Amino acid sequence: MAGRQKLRILCFGDSLTAGYSSLGAIYHPYAEMLIQFLEMAFPEMDVEADIEGEPGETVKFGFLPRMQGLFSPKNTEGNKNYDWAIVLGGTNDLARGISDEEIFHTLKAVWDVPLRRNIKVIALTVPEPGVKVGEASAAKRIALNDAIKSYRRTNFHAFDLATAMPYFKMSPRDQQRYWDDAIHYTPDGYDFIGNKIGTFLVSLLAKEKAENHPSPAKRRRYFKDDEKVFDEEDDGQRAIDRGYVVVRRRDLD
Template sequence: MAARQKLRILCFGDSLTAGYSYLGSSYHPYHVKMDQMLAMAFPDYEITTDERGKPGDVVKTGFLTRMQECFPPKKHKDDKPPFDWAIVLGGTNDLAFSIPPQEIFKKLTEVWDVPLRRGCKVLALTVPDATMTEGRLKARIDADRKALNELIMGYKKPNLHVYDLHDDLSSTKTSPADRVEYRDDHIHFTPAGYDFIGNKVGMALVSLLVKQRVADLPPAKRRRMFKNDDKLFEEETGSPESLDGGYVVVRRTDLD
C-alpha cells in the first residue's frame, strides 16, 4: 500500500485562531471544521494541523518571534520545512491599540516571510469586522481595518495567497440571524462562528490545493479531468455550508 501524502498545516494568529469564546471558558479553533473539509476533499492525504493562536497577541510585537519558533533554522541544507502551509490571521489587537495599519502590514510581511523563506506556502487572511456600537472609536477602527485589509489584499509574492475572510463575514454575506448565532462578543465568535470560518477557509485551501494538483498533471490528463465542467451535480443542490452530504465540488472556473 502506497504511503499517504502528508499535508502539514500551521494555523497561526491570536485569539481568533485559538477559537476563544465565552470569556475564555471555551476554545473551538476554526481548524476543526477546516480539517474536516480537507479530509473530505483529500481522503488520500494524512492531514496534521498545529494551532498556534495566542489570545491578546499583537502582530507588531509578538508575532515574528513566535513564527520564528515555528520555523527553526535548518540543521541540514536538505531539511524540509516543518509545514506545507501557514495560515496567518492577525491585526485585530493591533487595531484596538491604535497601531497604524501601515505598521501592522509591514510587520505582517516580515511574519509571512519566515515560512516563505523555508519553502512553506502562506495563506494570509484579512481581518474580520468588529461589531461594536457606533461612535468615533468604531469609525477610526473601521477605517484602519479597511486600510490594512486593502494592503493585505494587494500584496503579491510567490507562494503567498490571500483569502478575504472579512468579506465573507460581512453584513452583506451573513444574515442578522447568522450574526447572532456566530458572534460571541464584539470581536470573538461562538463555536458555530468558528465553524463558519473553518468552512470558508477550508474551501479556500481546497481550491488552492486542487489548483496545485492540476498544475502538476500532464496537459493531456489535465484536459480530461474537466470534461462536463459545466454540469450541475446533484450533490451541489444542498446547502454549501453543510458537510453532511460528504461532497466538495471544485470546478475549473474555481481554479482560474
C-alpha cells in the first residue's frame, strides 16, 4: 500500500535461523512469528524478512564469506536496503571444538559487513543445548555469550537468547513443547523465539521513534490574575507567618 512504512530485516545464521525441525522435514523459521509480532505492534508498517539460514554451517568457516556475498556487487539480488540484521551463530562451532575467542573474532567481522552499510545489528547469544555437556564446553558457550553481550558499537545491540530460552529452567512440559532434539526446536519453539526477539526489537523501534519525534513542548497556559500583585505578597515574611503563601502558575512550570 502506498505511503506505508517498510521495515526490511535480514535473519542470518545456521539451522536455528532456517527453522530446521523434524530432521529437516519441517522448516519453520522464527522470522515468521517475528513478522507477525512487529506488524501487530506497528499496524502502519509493512515488515519483510529475508531468511538466510544454512544448516550445519559454522561461524568460523562459513558466515563471513556468505554475509559478504549477500552485499557483493556481483549478487544481483544483493545490496538490499535492510534496516536490521539479526545474526545467530556459534552452536556448530562449539560442537566442533572451535574456541570462543575464534568464534567471537569472526562474529565481529560478520557484524561489520551490515554495520558499515548503516544496517543496525541484533546479535543473539548462543542458546544452551537440551542436553548436559561437559564443563569445558559449557564454559566456552558462557564466555562467548559474555563477549557478545559486552560488545559495544554504534547501531549494535545484543539480545540474550540464551537467557530467554533456558532449557534446564523450563518445565518438562515446555521442554517437550519447544525442543525437537538437543539442538533444534519445534515450530512452537521457533515461534517462542520469534516472540522474544520481536519484543526486544519493538522496544528498540519505540525508542527510535521517541528520539526521532520528541513530544512538542507544552505551551504555557495563562490564567486570570497571573500577573496581579496581591497585598499579601508585599508583606514578605510577615505574610508567611500569617499563613499567606501566593503560588503562581509560572512557579509550577
